[in-house]
Amino acid sequence: MNFLLQGLTMGLAYVAPIGLQNLFVINSSLEHTKRRAFLTALIVIFFDIALSLSCFFGIGALMHKFQWLQVGMLFFGSLIVMYIGVGLLRAKPDNTETKSEVPTSLWKTITTAFVVTWCNPQAIMDGTMMLAAFNVSNPASGATPFISGVAMASAIWFSTLTLIISSFKNLFNEKILRWINVVCGIVIMLYGLKLLITFLTKIM
Template sequence: MQKDELLFGLRAAYGRRVPHLLAALSGLGLGLSLIVAIGSQNAFVLRQGLRRQRVGAVVLVCVVSDVVLIAAGVAGAGAVVQSRPGLLDAVRLAGAVFLAGYGVLAARRAMRPQTLDARDGLAAPASVAATVGTALALTWLNPHVYLDTVVLLGSIAQSHPGRQWWFAAGAAVGSVVWFTALGYGAALLRPLFATPRAWRVLDSAIAVVMLALAVSLVLSTV
């Protein structure tokens, strides 16, 4: 009798946890699908990872920003964002200006490419404040971040009634895994960037991505 009661209790506990786990896995899958795409934020994290400069700070900024935005979306901030299109337009224009400026700097670097030296570094790294500021701008001045995390993830989380925060936790784990892997895993590509030509290709690609995003943001407000 006691054995049957124990088995019943285990089955009941397992049955209650499965929906929560499925909600978390759903959030993890969707979160990864949204952040893995090539964009300004990922390009910056990759470059910092290749240079091994302020990687921890950059990864922390990206992860904390994502967690805050995901939590805001699940808490209902998506409705506020959608009800104020003027706010998104302002973010789009500010983001376009910043991305255009960053793209021009990347293009200039491509004309005068750097290379890794024998001391395992590049030119003197930017300060922590400057690096964190750039990471924050690339994150919070990108209107797609709000649409993806606050609006989309927040809306889909509501399809898991009673388990919205499990969904949010899964999405947050996806951000932690991705940005950590991208920032620290970039070191594996360092042998490919031992020549100025490789850096010219990388910075040229970053310039194209940044400028293309800037143009798309301007056009989306017209």
């Protein structure tokens, strides 16, 4: 139980700060029906848990070992992230039922959820430092309950975030939704630019 609680608290501390995943889940909750928003959250949870497992077992070590892998992820990740940001900046929110009845295609939701989770080499390396360090410094018997706690944290956080935003989205009018899109788009664009600058510094 102690290892489970450690994993739960560390997982919440890792996933809670505002990031690409949170912005994506928030935007989906505002734009779509509650049912579709929860489906999006489940997809994000799946990719987030997969990333946590990979970090726990040391995928970050591969990125440290193979520089080309890290550089490639930085380049393509920065372009895709900035593309998502531009899409949000150009979007025209409409707080009507018609908008909710025409959700983003499932394939686009899946690919975007993958991008905001996996196309972030810094997050992979940071996650590896946090999670893999526990794996190698604690008894083997604590590995399963710990990583289970991390997975629970992901499920609890994104489900709760989706529930709160979906339940109160009617309080947001079209102007507020537009500003949320602009703020999210700018943050994501800046994040993508940061990845691109990191890429350039590594190849120069």
